[in-house]
Amino acid sequence: MVNSTILQLHPDRLFPSDEKVRAIARNLYQQIKDLPIISPHGHTDPRWFAQDETFGNATELLIRPDHYVFRMLYSQGIPLESLGIRRQDGVAVEQDPRKIWHILAKHYYLFRGTPSRMWLDTVFHDVFGMRELLSAKTADKYYDEITAKLSTAAYRPRALMDRFNIELICTTEGALDTLPHHQAMQGTPMQHRVITSFRPDDVVDASRDDFVENVQKLAELTGQDTQTWAGYLQALRLRRSYFRSLGATATDHGHPTAQTADLSLSDCEALFSMCLTGQSSGAQQELFRAQMLTELAGMSTEDGMVMQIHPGAFRNHNPLVFQHFGRDKGADMPSQTEYVQALKPMLNKYGNDPHLSIILFTLDETTYARELAPLAGHYPCLKLGPAWWFHDSPEGMLRFRHQVTETAGFYNTVGFNDDTRAFLSIPARHDVARRIDCRFLADLVAQHRINEDEAVQLAFDLSYNLAKKAYKLD
Amino acid sequence: MVNSTILQLHPDRLFPSDEKVRAIARNLYQQIKDLPIISPHGHTDPRWFAQDETFGNATELLIRPDHYVFRMLYSQGIPLESLGIRRQDGVAVEQDPRKIWHILAKHYYLFRGTPSRMWLDTVFHDVFGMRELLSAKTADKYYDEITAKLSTAAYRPRALMDRFNIELICTTEGALDTLPHHQAMQGTPMQHRVITSFRPDDVVDASRDDFVENVQKLAELTGQDTQTWAGYLQALRLRRSYFRSLGATATDHGHPTAQTADLSLSDCEALFSMCLTGQSSGAQQELFRAQMLTELAGMSTEDGMVMQIHPGAFRNHNPLVFQHFGRDKGADMPSQTEYVQALKPMLNKYGNDPHLSIILFTLDETTYARELAPLAGHYPCLKLGPAWWFHDSPEGMLRFRHQVTETAGFYNTVGFNDDTRAFLSIPARHDVARRIDCRFLADLVAQHRINEDEAVQLAFDLSYNLAKKAYKLD
Amino acid sequence: MVNSTILQLHPDRLFPSDEKVRAIARNLYQQIKDLPIISPHGHTDPRWFAQDETFGNATELLIRPDHYVFRMLYSQGIPLESLGIRRQDGVAVEQDPRKIWHILAKHYYLFRGTPSRMWLDTVFHDVFGMRELLSAKTADKYYDEITAKLSTAAYRPRALMDRFNIELICTTEGALDTLPHHQAMQGTPMQHRVITSFRPDDVVDASRDDFVENVQKLAELTGQDTQTWAGYLQALRLRRSYFRSLGATATDHGHPTAQTADLSLSDCEALFSMCLTGQSSGAQQELFRAQMLTELAGMSTEDGMVMQIHPGAFRNHNPLVFQHFGRDKGADMPSQTEYVQALKPMLNKYGNDPHLSIILFTLDETTYARELAPLAGHYPCLKLGPAWWFHDSPEGMLRFRHQVTETAGFYNTVGFNDDTRAFLSIPARHDVARRIDCRFLADLVAQHRINEDEAVQLAFDLSYNLAKKAYKLD
Numbered sequence A, B, C: 001m002v003n004s005t006i007l008q009l010h011p012d013r014l015f016p017s018d019e020k021v022r023a024i025a026r027n028l029y030q031q032i033k034d035l036p037i038i039s040p041h042g043h044t045d046p047r048w049f050a051q052d053e054t055f056g057n058a059t060e061l062l063i064r065p066d067h068y069v070f071r072m073l074y075s076q077g078i079p080l081e082s083l084g085i086r087r088q089d090g091v092a093v094e095q096d097p098r099k100i101w102h103i104l105a106k107h108y109y110l111f112r113g114t115p116s117r118m119w120l121d122t123v124f125h126d127v128f129g130m131r132e133l134l135s136a137k138t139a140d141k142y143y144d145e146i147t148a149k150l151s152t153a154a155y156r157p158r159a160l161m162d163r164f165n166i167e168l169i170c171t172t173e174g175a176l177d178t179l180p181h182h183q184a185m186q187g188t189p190m191q192h193r194v195i196t197s198f199r200p201d202d203v204v205d206a207s208r209d210d211f212v213e214n215v216q217k218l219a220e221l222t223g224q225d226t227q228t229w230a231g232y233l234q235a236l237r238l239r240r241s242y243f244r245s246l247g248a249t250a251t252d253h254g255h256p257t258a259q260t261a262d263l264s265l266s267d268c269e270a271l272f273s274m275c276l277t278g279q280s281s282g283a284q285q286e287l288f289r290a291q292m293l294t295e296l297a298g299m300s301t302e303d304g305m306v307m308q309i310h311p312g313a314f315r316n317h318n319p320l321v322f323q324h325f326g327r328d329k330g331a332d333m334p335s336q337t338e339y340v341q342a343l344k345p346m347l348n349k350y351g352n353d354p355h356l357s358i359i360l361f362t363l364d365e366t367t368y369a370r371e372l373a374p375l376a377g378h379y380p381c382l383k384l385g386p387a388w389w390f391h392d393s394p395e396g397m398l399r400f401r402h403q404v405t406e407t408a409g410f411y412n413t414v415g416f417n418d419d420t421r422a423f424l425s426i427p428a429r430h431d432v433a434r435r436i437d438c439r440f441l442a443d444l445v446a447q448h449r450i451n452e453d454e455a456v457q458l459a460f461d462l463s464y465n466l467a468k469k470a471y472k473l474d
Helices: A019-032 A046-053 A060-061 A067-075 A097-106 A115-127 A139-150 A159-163 A178-183 A211-222 A231-245 A265-276 A281-303 A319-325 A344-352 A367-377 A394-408 A423-446 A452-468 B019-032 B045-049 B058-062 B067-075 B097-106 B114-125 B139-150 B157-163 B180-183 B211-222 B231-246 B265-276 B282-303 B318-327 B344-350 B367-376 B394-408 B423-446 B451-471 C019-032 C046-051 C058-062 C067-075 C097-106 C114-129 C139-150 C156-161 C179-185 C212-223 C229-245 C264-274 C282-303 C319-325 C344-350 C367-376 C392-407 C423-446 C452-470
Strands: A037-039 A166-170 A248-255 A306-309 A358-360 A383-384 B036-040 B166-168 B248-253 B306-309 B357-360 B382-384 C037-039 C166-170 C250-253 C305-311 C358-360 C382-384
Touching: A019 A423, A019 A452, A019 B265, A037 A265, A037 A423, A037 C019, A046 A159, A046 B357, A060 A097, A060 A139, A067 A097, A067 A115, A067 C264, A115 A423, A115 B282, A139 A306, A159 A166, A159 A423, A211 A265, A211 C019, A231 A265, A231 A281, A231 B139, A231 C139, A248 C305, A265 A281, A281 A344, A344 C179, A344 C358, A358 A367, A367 A394, A383 B357, A394 A423, A394 C392, A423 A452, B019 B423, B019 B451, B045 B157, B045 B180, B058 B097, B058 B139, B058 C067, B067 B097, B067 B114, B067 B180, B139 B248, B157 B166, B157 B423, B180 C382, B211 B231, B211 B265, B248 B282, B265 B282, B282 B306, B282 B344, B367 B394, B394 B423, B394 C392, B423 B451, C019 C423, C019 C452, C037 C179, C037 C452, C058 C097, C058 C139, C058 C264, C067 C097, C067 C114, C097 C139, C114 C423, C156 C166, C156 C423, C166 C392, C212 C250, C212 C264, C229 C282, C250 C282, C250 C358, C264 C282, C282 C305, C282 C344, C358 C367, C367 C382, C423 C452
Parallel strands: A037 A166, A248 A306, A306 A358, A358 A383, B036 B166, B248 B306, B306 B357, B357 B382, C037 C166, C250 C305, C305 C358, C358 C382
Antiparallel strands: none
16 A cells, blocks of 8 residues: 555556556557647747746745645635735735645645546656645645756746647737837747737727727837727728737637637627627627637638637636636636537638638537537537646546547547646646546457557547647647 | 346445546545535435434335436326326326335336436345345335334434534525524424525515515515615525524525625615516516625624535426426426626625635536636635535536546535535435545646545545535534 | 557447446447448438449548548548539539549548548458558558449449348438338338438528428328418328328428417418518527427327437538538538527427327537436436437547436437438447447446346446337337
């Protein structure tokens, strides 16, 4: 019996129990585990790579930015203030990073069975060389060793990027971002390893408090008259072009629903004008987002940018947490999402266009087999993104493959996204995905549904090739 | 090959097939299988424990009250009259319990693969010592042996409670119940082993034919003017207090949906008045139930009672069965249930209150990973009840753990509920839950996601500790 | 490692990995694998069996009619024109069957992990004796051998029917079909092996462009005044009677939703009149279909025909594909489907009628455990059809059994349907179903939930007996 004070990463972790299947999975994994990492969608800070400064302390790096971690602690009654999450109203919060670290250590048992536990254990073990499990007893040792190492050159962002074997990483920036860090990397070896993605939600979502102001800023950035529909669209085209000039190959759209629309020009103009008044209704805002997905798909047919659609999150569900701490504090909730009706207006217009490439994600797993796989298994423009967010986990990934593959096959999927701001966990996250894909493939081999050399080829494709191809990174 | 005439309960039943995983599961199970039973939610009759009378015959005990059993027989064309289910209109039904028993025996093959088969087999084997499978051939032997044993002292409710190692059992009573049986147990050793729970649906659900009358009775019981909103709420507070004085720590709410509301005081008063006319619309009744969930949550923040919400059953779906036989005759159907939007009004008001504890259940498994686990993994007041009703089964429990754990962890769940009126099956039901939890934990150990001694601790928590803690029974 | 150039059908394919469970599955399968095939629902062409002509070439037989195949190719950007799918506007498409065959061969890797891959491999191996996997390299060899064999007597429909051990096959014909091929088989040995099913969608679905015309044709065929509600219903009764005279025991209803209705006679008359104007709204058309399901259920109580309801397909989702190529081109999409509310009007009227037998199908797996199993586990008239269409696959079938069995048992299901127009794949499809059912049963045995001889009986029932009984074919 392995004692819980020991931190081990078993070489066969996440593989199937059956010896024969496990041997197949292990063999597949051995062949692809050291492939370079392609991270085509994520939220790391480009400043890290441009400036290559050291990361602060253990708490600053591993707790404060990770809403997977602090949402679980909050769910068990631990105030966010005690975890040092900054309050927007300036109320004092815990400042002592060691004290915060102790809270995580003491409650680390809460994460049993979660992906956070796996990611953190892998970071602790592989990145920081820890060999005891995190607990109240080992909290100080952890804090000291991690914080000490973070101050060394080997733990700066670029050194870690090499150590992690990251070939390419995409960050995500808003339409108004001037991309100073990406500009700073032009002409350096980083230029082709760190690229941006274009996420225009801030100038497309008229429900935001800052929408009107953002559209005004868009005018300033582009010299277009963004008070007219034509000028607004042209401004978006210019921003896309600017992002492309700094390496972007993809756009990203985080809408509450997958709704699309295909209105007449005059209806578009009227709706846009209404939204610019700041007085639009919820239904008008939804219709505007819907129309914009279609407009943006049209722009993708022009400039070839791959379009990522991430619908279905109910943002900032907890008003008290939002008011005190702001966005992205673990209070976003998935909601039921419909695709077959919602995407139809856009697909009617562009669904058969060979220049369009759309990657669909979901937080609603019921759509995998019912809607997404059948859609992606027919429309040439559609591919399916990997299991996302709450479903970026071993069970979540298995459900994705089990429910998608029989209808859409493997080649209407696009490999793995880590989608994270937790830079140190990127290798751990890709490793989980590679293990689970090898496990799934091993099952197909063991059930004699594919031959073993087909599985090898698929393992390479799922771990590396499909991501490069789908995001036009090759 | 085990012949089907033999009734065996294999010691490894429900464990995984793989030898190594099975060994882990078996080891975990050995350590927790004899823990006392905490039954924090169920529908046994408190009269049994207060009066300790003998149960009648095999049919009266095992068929007539068990709608899992007679709904399956009805689905295959067997009239409920032939099973002795009493008709409300007085039409004669089968009176011979032996004849009814023969119908079950002859059709026992219909239950293959169902949890009823497991529960009944365990009762037959462990409680009554049967060693042949129930069939037309063994029907008389079964009937005679069971009925004979039921007349002995060893088969009275209290003796069985000891034999079953039930430490504590909660019954469920309506708001108008005077709790005579719980009163009768005060001062006896039963006082702390049998407690009640407060289920106010009959005075909260204005769609019931008896709602207006029930609110009137509430006045008589409490001396409050329940024709006013304030008096009605005060009357509910008094009933809660009375239930607490007889041991209750929890309330229970069986609403058609999870809808909550947070209306102004004047809107509440107007809505309540409308409902008291008996002329309220379906929408008004839904809004009133919604508002009442929020009111009752508020009362829980005052008195600390744990709030159980069981939404999503379409009651009495079959009008002919309802007309002839009444409620609870196996014709309740699950329906699609939404939580993220529905709970928001209540959560906005009380979701961060450290005094509130809500246990959510569902009949709609699609909400496990999409809505319930994300909600419980954030809100401090929310925990998830176990797989419920149709999903209280090996596959149902596994789906629950597989879909909930990665996002909510184990410690946002509350152990097992048997939720049954079938007293003799309680050990069998808890045993299934314990086996399945050990199986799930063994898989995590075999995949090297947790250490084995963590699994041991979890097995104790899931089998015993979490239920006591969540229901404030310690 | 099995090289991918080799085409092998492993005798243990689709069985579980664990040796002990595999042995149980293998043993069950050995006993039922050679049972005759009952194909109670499908879309083969009765002309084949009536005229017994040779099938054309490999492409004409295996690609052009199989939308599972060409939808996958289309999803990867291969134009339907290049696959020889005929355009309705007469635009030229690829005519060279060998060239088309090469496209499939080159892209055969796309089907890895799909049921099409298994069905095709089985056809290639078992029916045509191929021993190398289909690939660009083997494309010509495949094309030549298959096409050559198709011209021989052994590959004519009736010879294959014998070779495939098909005891009985049901085709599906519209209400206006005069059934010439079924008539031609009367008095021949084929009469009792090939029967029809009655699918009246073309005269029931008022959203169809040809609805008004079809109702007129119904008058011509039956001599009834189909401009009146009574005449229309009587005409349907006459067509049902005609279909029954040629062997039909079942009807089939492919509605967009499961909605039923129970309107007054005058409302029915008014609604029907409205539909006959050709000016009815979408809502009126939906209500008319809903009412017609109830009317047709009523007719089933009279004439005993088994009623199959296949709801939830959004037909012809891609307007460009529909315009160019017409119906059934792989562009039908599943959509979310509700049953508990939708079926209630019909069930209120006929749900307890012992003469009614309804088989429900779904494309929305979320309803298996939530709605369908609870409904079928109560209503005597309801049974559940097997995993359908996109879910007719190993994973899909396992999900069906896992989610349905615990609540509905096995005996509220009806065995397997191949539902195919791909005649040569029928043995492969039934073989997959038999293997998966044996696998599921083996798991129940290994977990000691049923005895092994019960599993044997269930294997016979699921493979053969239940289909005959449910479709009244015995």
